[in-house]
Amino acid sequence: xxxxxxxxxxxxxxxxxxxxxxxxxxxxxxxxxxxxxxxxxxxxxxxxxxxxxxxxxxxxxxxxxxxxxxxxxxxxxxxxxxxxxxxxxxxxxxxxxxxxxxxxxxxxxxxxxxxxxxxxxxxxxxxxxxxxxxxxxxxxxxxxxxxxxxxxxxxxxxxxxxxxxxxxxxxxxxxxxx
Numbered sequence: 001x002x003x004x005x006x007x008x009x010x011x012x013x014x015x016x017x018x019x020x021x022x023x024x025x026x027x028x029x030x031x032x033x034x035x036x037x038x039x040x041x042x043x044x045x046x047x048x049x050x051x052x053x054x055x056x057x058x059x060x061x062x063x064x065x066x067x068x069x070x071x072x073x074x075x076x077x078x079x080x081x082x083x084x085x086x087x088x089x090x091x092x093x094x095x096x097x098x099x100x101x102x103x104x105x106x107x108x109x110x111x112x113x114x115x116x117x118x119x120x121x122x123x124x125x126x127x128x129x130x131x132x133x134x135x136x137x138x139x140x141x142x143x144x145x146x147x148x149x150x151x152x153x154x155x156x157x158x159x160x161x162x163x164x165x166x167x168x169x170x171x172x173x174x175x176x177x178x
Contacts, residue, residue, distance in 0.1 A: 009051040030166040058172040072162040087143035102129025
C-alpha cells in the first residue's frame with residue numbers, strides 16, 4: 001500500500017456583508033485561508049467557509065496579524081458607516097419636525113372650518129412643512145459631504161494600515177514555503 005500525505009485542516013466560517021465579500025476574501029487569503037464555499041443569505045450577508053493547514057510554521061504570528069487585520073477591517077467599516085450616521089439622525093429628526101409643521105397646517109384648516117384666516121394660516125403652515133421636507137434632503141447631502149471630506153484621510157490611512165498588515169501576513173506565508 002502507498003502512504004498518502006495527510007494534511008489536517010482548521011476550519012472557519014465567517015459572515016460578511018455582500019459588498020465586503022471581495023475584501024474579506026483577500027483578507028483571509030493573505031493569512032493562508034482557502035475559500036471552500038460561499039453562501040448568500042436573504043439579509044444581504046454572505047457566509048464564507050474557509051480552511052487552512054493546521055501546521056503552518058508561523059501560525060501564532062499569522063493569528064496575531066489576522067486579528068489586527070480583522071480589527072482594522074471593522075474600523076474601516078465603522079468609519080464608512082459614520083460618514084452618514086450623524087446626517088441620518090439629523091434628517092430623521094428634521095423630517096419629523098417638517099411633517100409636524102405640515103400636519104399642523106392641515107389640522108388648522110380642518111378644525112376651524114369657517115375661518116378664512118385659519119385657512120390661510122393652515123395653507124402657509126402646510127407649504128412651509130412641504131418646503132422643510134424638500135430642503136431636508138439638501139441639508140442631508142451637505143452634511144454627508146462635509147463628514148466624508150473630513151473622514152477620507154482617516155479612511156485612506158486605515159486602509160493603508162490594513163494593506164501593510166496583509167502584506168506582512170503574506171510574507172510570513174511565503175517565508176514558510178521558501
